[in-house]
Amino acid sequence: MTTHSPSQDARLETLRAWLGTQGFEADSVTPASADASFRRYFRAVRGGTRYIAMDAPPEHNDNHPFVAISQRLADAGLCVPEVVLSDLTQGFLVLSDLGSTHYLDALTADNVDPLYQRALDAVVTLQSAVDTTGLPVFNSERLQTEMTLFSDWYIGRHRELTLTHDQTQTLSATYALCIESALAQPGYFVHRDFHSRNLMVCANGEPGILDFQDGVIGPITYDAVSLLKDCYIRWPEDLVDKHLRHYHAACVSAQLTDADYPTFVRWFDWMGLQRHIKVLGIFCRLKYRDGKAGYMHDLPRVYSYVQDVCTRYEALAPFAQLLRHPGADPHFSS
Template sequence: MPNTDSRLSAIKHWLTHTLECNYTAIEPASNDASFRRYFRIVHPQGSRIVMDAPPEKETLKPFIKIGQLLTRHGLQAPTIYFQNTRKGFLILDDFGPTCYLDHLTPKTVDTLYKAAMHALLKMQVNINPTQNALPVYNQSLLHQELELFRDWFLTQLLDITLSPAIHRELDRVWALLIKSALEQPQVFVHRDFHSRNLMILEEHSPGIIDFQDAVQGPITYDLVSLLRDCYIAWPKQQVLHWVTAYHRQLQHHPHWHCELPQFIRWFDLMGLQRHLKAIGIFSRLKLRDHKEDYLNDIPRTLNYVINISNDYPELAIFSQLLTNEILPAKKFPS
């Protein structure tokens, strides 16, 4: 695309003429579900990552702010070496190509998740989202995210004509999930704390990336993002074991005290909200942005939704809706 080429040319010009960087290679480093792109530059001293965030689509300010916040509290966020906020360019630490998802196996998962949950607890304990003026994960935002499922998945991808009864049921479930999210202790939330955004480093793993959308929100949000990951699934009892262990650690902080059954309910319903949103986003990525591969993640994510809905009597009608209306209309890989 011409626009892509022009921005890459602008990056090369910035590197060569403004920064006088004697790089020997520049290549794509990763793709993003947003409008951002990343390039790896190789130079005589090693390598760095260039973030390309078109200013008309993305703003760099939250990334810069949250990255500094994480680093200040002992977490591994990439250092920013140079920035051109007018054009939307940053030069960052290169955390390498290996994310958690590349190395997660039944043999490695306990060690990797222990490190991730240690980092998560440090974020939640040490970073005060109110003092740092983070956006609030409020009722409006939670509802807006849930509507992605109704609009992009049900209506556009599956082409289902929603009856008034279905609309009413979705509205009821949305209200239930939002109430559960808002009644939880509100903490720092990374908002995309999963296996593709946790990098394996030689020291002090994990490296944390893609944190620019951080907010003040529910205490179980990042935990369920990690343990019920849209890109990899684990047995239910194993997930429950990890949730129980994390809850035990939280009990050392009295202002977050709650009984384990309540914490598990919060965790389950928070996961339901996140997964409904994710299914909507995956559908939008396919339909609007022509990123077909995300359809492959819908079955796993929808399976979480179905399983949790089956576990709660107040979601029985919603579960029937999923089984009777949605699964027969599916237009995505099995």
């Protein structure tokens, strides 16, 4: 059961009061969802119409990017929540409601193909039509900082391992290879968390896109690997390859890349390695720093993605050896 601290409950009352000052007299305000950040979402019903009220405390969240990027995605024709009301000083927003069905709730073997095709088509639109003026660049420093989460929170805090000098060098070399591959790719708008928990099944058939406020200019394969190598659901390799081929062809057709498919697959694999290394660290940080242990159930899936990529590339043999250390493998302990 999820419990809320007195400070959270006080913010909910402040949110209710703010809605009233905006002339938004809600018939009901009930919890909708929370995420891995400090944001909370409530479903507000007024006159039979449903909205989402977002509580994003400004001491933890800069909400300006959410509003700005929402408009950029809408201008590109993508399905995103409309910002109906906002008070960025207090950290309150009212959004249009895209429904209650996330991709993760809806996906089955029977519908994965059309749902993923629409989602990957949306990625191509993100990359070809979204205005990226002034957005941060996903550069080597940002990529390195993300992977350091693996060293600090997965290796150091969760597994309580002290690496040897050679093992530390192996990690550094692996990180450098991931960065080299990422920077070799053409750069476009990147959502950074384009996966089944941030996509909604909308009535018009298009994917509703959530949690886009951290968008950057980054590698072409990043959002595709977030979806196809999802941290919350796994699909057979032949299905992943089928959709990756579709996405590659769409990118070539849109003149986003002229890379051949083997090159594209290598980019995809190494981008996935970078992302999943980061996620292993983030899930552990969520548990130990933020008290959100639920993400640990997904740790073995993410770890298996890392292991799988290591078997495909000789350059990753030293990193694969490090992962075989009993203390580093989640299958050796809970």
